[in-house]
Amino acid sequence: MQPFEYNFDFHRPSYHFVPPFNWMNDPNGLILWKDTYHLFYQHNPFESIWGRMYWGHAISKDLIRWKHKPIALSPGNNGPDCDGCWSGITVIQNNRPVVIYSGNQDSQQRCCLAYSNDNLETLEKFAGNPVIPDPPSGYSLTGFRDHCVWHNDDFWYQIIGAGIEGQNGAVFLYRSKDLIQWEYLNPLIIGDNHMTAPLSAGNIWECPDFFPLGDQYVLIVSIDEKKPTYTGYFLGDYKDYHFFPNKFQKLDYGDMEFYAPQSFVDDSGKRIQFGWIAEGRSVDAQREAGWAGVLSLPRILSMQSDKCINVQPHPNIQKLRGDHTHLTKTIIKPGYDLPLPKLGAAVEILIEFSAQEQITARRYGLKICSSPNGQEETQIIFHHDTCRLEINRHHSSLDDQTLKIPRGGLLNLENREGLYLHIFIDHSVIEIFANNRQTITCRVYPTHPESTGISIFTEGGSTSIKQIDAWKMQSIW
Ligand code: DQQ
Numbered sequence: 001m002q003p004f005e006y007n008f009d010f011h012r013p014s015y016h017f018v019p020p021f022n023w024m025n026d027p028n029g030l031i032l033w034k035d036t037y038h039l040f041y042q043h044n045p046f047e048s049i050w051g052r053m054y055w056g057h058a059i060s061k062d063l064i065r066w067k068h069k070p071i072a073l074s075p076g077n078n079g080p081d082c083d084g085c086w087s088g089i090t091v092i093q094n095n096r097p098v099v100i101y102s103g104n105q106d107s108q109q110r111c112c113l114a115y116s117n118d119n120l121e122t123l124e125k126f127a128g129n130p131v132i133p134d135p136p137s138g139y140s141l142t143g144f145r146d147h148c149v150w151h152n153d154d155f156w157y158q159i160i161g162a163g164i165e166g167q168n169g170a171v172f173l174y175r176s177k178d179l180i181q182w183e184y185l186n187p188l189i190i191g192d193n194h195m196t197a198p199l200s201a202g203n204i205w206e207c208p209d210f211f212p213l214g215d216q217y218v219l220i221v222s223i224d225e226k227k228p229t230y231t232g233y234f235l236g237d238y239k240d241y242h243f244f245p246n247k248f249q250k251l252d253y254g255d256m257e258f259y260a261p262q263s264f265v266d267d268s269g270k271r272i273q274f275g276w277i278a279e280g281r282s283v284d285a286q287r288e289a290g291w292a293g294v295l296s297l298p299r300i301l302s303m304q305s306d307k308c309i310n311v312q313p314h315p316n317i318q319k320l321r322g323d324h325t326h327l328t329k330t331i332i333k334p335g336y337d338l339p340l341p342k343l344g345a346a347v348e349i350l351i352e353f354s355a356q357e358q359i360t361a362r363r364y365g366l367k368i369c370s371s372p373n374g375q376e377e378t379q380i381i382f383h384h385d386t387c388r389l390e391i392n393r394h395h396s397s398l399d400d401q402t403l404k405i406p407r408g409g410l411l412n413l414e415n416r417e418g419l420y421l422h423i424f425i426d427h428s429v430i431e432i433f434a435n436n437r438q439t440i441t442c443r444v445y446p447t448h449p450e451s452t453g454i455s456i457f458t459e460g461g462s463t464s465i466k467q468i469d470a471w472k473m474q475s476i477w
Contacts, residue, residue, distance in 0.1 A: 009289050010449050011428035014346045014475040015320050016277070017295035019056055020068045022048045023286075024293035026207060026260035027274040028055060029072075029090040029099050031120075032267060037063050038120050039274070040072055040099075041295065042087060048292040049283055053084035053104070055123075062316045063272065063298045065476045072123050073101070073114060080110045080130040087146045087207055087260065088112075090120075091156070091179075098179055099123055100158070102145040103130055109145035110134075111160065113179060128180065132160075136172055136184045140165040143204040143224075144172075149179075150211075159188050161221065163204030168193055169223060171208045173241055189219065189234075189243045200225065207260040210243070213271060214303025219243055220251060222260045230255040231275070235307060247307065253389075253409040254441035258296060271301045272314065277429055280403030280443035294429055296441060310436050313422060321348065321471035331464045337367065337455040338465075343472040345427045345452050353419040354464040359384060362460025368425055369396060369446050370453030376446045379457075380432065382419050387412050389419075389434050396444040407442045411435065418466065426473070 012018060022045050029040035036059050043056030055073035058066040073085040081103030088101025097116040102109040110130035114123040135144040142163035149158045155175045162170045168191030174182040188210070191201030202223035209220040217238040222231045231252060236245035252258035252275070261275035277294040279286055286292040298314035325341050332338050340349075351366070353359065363381050370377040379392040390408025397404070411434050413419060422433040432440045456465065 009291075010345070011281075011289065011445050012291065013294055013426040013429045014477065015064075015317075015473045016297065016426050016429055017058065017066050017476075019043055019291060019293060021291055022046060023050060023291070024056060024295070025050060025276050025278070026087045027262045027276060027295055028087050028101070030262050030264040030272075030274060031090040031092075031097065032264065033090075033092065033097060034119055036061065036120075038090065039066065039295070040090070042276075043071065045071060048286045048290055053086055055085050055099075055101070057120075062319070063314055064316045064319060069121075072120075073099070073125075075104075076125070079103070080105050080112055081125075083107070085112075089147050089149055089262065091149050091151070093156075093179055100147045100149055100179070102147065104145075109143065111147065111158075111182070126180070131180050132174065132182050135162065139170075143206070146207045148208050148210050158182065159208050159210055161205045161208045163202070163224075164190065167191075168201035169203065169205030169221060171205055171210075171219065171221070171243075185241050188241070189245065195248065207262065209261065209263055211263065211271065212238075213301060213309065216303060216307065217243060218301075218309065219245065220261060220263075228255045229259065231259055231261060233309060235309075249308065250409060251309075252439045252441050253407050254439070255407065257407070257443060258439070258441035261296075263301060273299045273301055273311075275299075275441070277431075277441055277443065281399070281445050282401040285399075285401060285445075297424060297431055299439070304437060308437055311433060311439050312436055313424070313431075313433055317348070317424075320474045320476065322474050323472040325468070325470045327465070327468040329464065329466060331462055332364070332456055332458045333462050334361075334458055334460065337457045339453065339455040340468070340470055342452060343454070343470055345425070345449075346473040346475070347423075347425045347452075347454070348471045348473055349421070349423040349425070349454065350469045351421050351423070351456070352466040352468075353382075354466055355416050355418045356384070356413050357415040359463045360461030361458040361463040364458040364463040365456070366421075366423070367453070367455045367457055368423070368430070369444055369451050370455065371446065371448045371451040372453065376448055376451045377453075378430070378444050380421065380423065381408075382411070389432075389438065389440065391430065391432070391440055391442055393442070393444055396446060398447045399445055402445040403443065407440050409438070411438050424473075
């Protein structure tokens with residue numbers, strides 16, 4: 001059940017995970033352990049703004065419906081995490097879960113451990129924390145935090161995100177036999193200052209996630225820059241403890257609205273990722289709402305043959321599908337928008353447009369979250385000539401304190417390929433999966449509860465749809 005006092009907040013999602021109250025940011029410690037998925041997350045239980053971080057905790061049998069658990073980690077009265085328990089992960093050592101996280105003290109982050117002796121019901125901090133008291137010598141760092149840990153050939157390996165003063169983001173590599181004594185090896189990679197906007201090397205690389213996918217290695221980093229802040233991924237080779245990237249791109253065009261993602265492998269070998277969907281409304285509005293921050297839907301990552309990551313929503317989400325609308329082949333002409341029947345504020349849409357070569361439109365797409373009087377509306381637009389996919393939020397809300405900058409980027413489509421959008425709308429959350437290879441995640445805050453209209457539009461020529469399916473989505477609470 002949701003705490004009843006949130007019923008008034010139209011912007012609180014109904015089928016995405018949200019904290020029971022107050023603030024959440026990064027997902028942490030994701031793991032499947034003894035048939036139960038565990039989600040920990042950065043949590044400020046006292047205010048709906050970022051602050052002195054705790055680890056919130058929730059469990060699930062299907063990654064979709066979650067049960068809130070008591071807080072799992074709290075900052076110490078003194079010691080290395082007295083100013084917050086920052087992001088981290090969970091591994092299993094000798095059949096026992098171990099959490100590795102960044103303790104924050106006086107704005108210094110240091111690697112700490114906590115053990116669970118009761119299958120992740122509770123966590124006990126290691127008395128010898130921090131296990132890595134200082135960053136590697138010889139660097140002047142802007143940050144040194146967040147962990148990704150794996151086991152290989154008798155060793156635990158760990159990478160930690162960092163930033164080098166006046167230079168780049170970086171990731172440092174360590175190894176250990178026991179998770180307690182760590183030997184520094186070398187930088188896994190140091191960012192290249194010559195990377196050009198919008199993909200620059202950044203001030204600090206937060207929340208590194210490193211894993212093999214297909215025949216490549218993937219390094220995901222959340223890049224904290226002055227502006228913009230976003231998550232990107234490198235594809236490359238891992239050899240002799242060094243990572244050699246050959247490609248870098250944005251993971252999600254939502255920039256800071258899909259940040260600090262973390263992934264894990266389920267028991268069928270699927271790589272599952274969750275990210276933090278930040279707020280786009282004012283701090284006053286957050287305080288008034290009494291909560292802030294949303295977890296993305298679970299995404300399955302795999303490698304596409306053309307060497308980019310394939311991203312798809314987890315099939316378990318389909319269990320939430322309710323009332324259904326289905327439309328088959330339809331041609332849409334400029335000025336004659338095709339409306340879908342109203343399905344409410346929690347909706348899933350699958351829409352397949354015809355191949356590019358059959359479309360004469362200059363721009364086409366969907367109008368969503370539209371109010372009956374047309375004052376509020378968000379547009380998902382594909383620019384046919386430039387292959388840019390974008391969310392235009394300019395008229396998404398009459399509230400001028402909400403984030404309205406457009407989000408989007410390149411989605412290269414072959415002439416024979418059609419635009420294929422899988423869209424999830426959940427009150428204030430929008431997640432778009434485009435052609436299984438590019439996502440855009442963002443927030444909108446329409447002021448009118450009737451701002452739930454959906455229609456298909458075209459400009460400068462006609463477009464045609466092969467089929468549309470849309471479902472009203474059930475609440476997970
Ligand atoms: N959030 C955590 C840090 C991490 C940042 C603190 C990313 O560990 O670098 O809440 O959002």
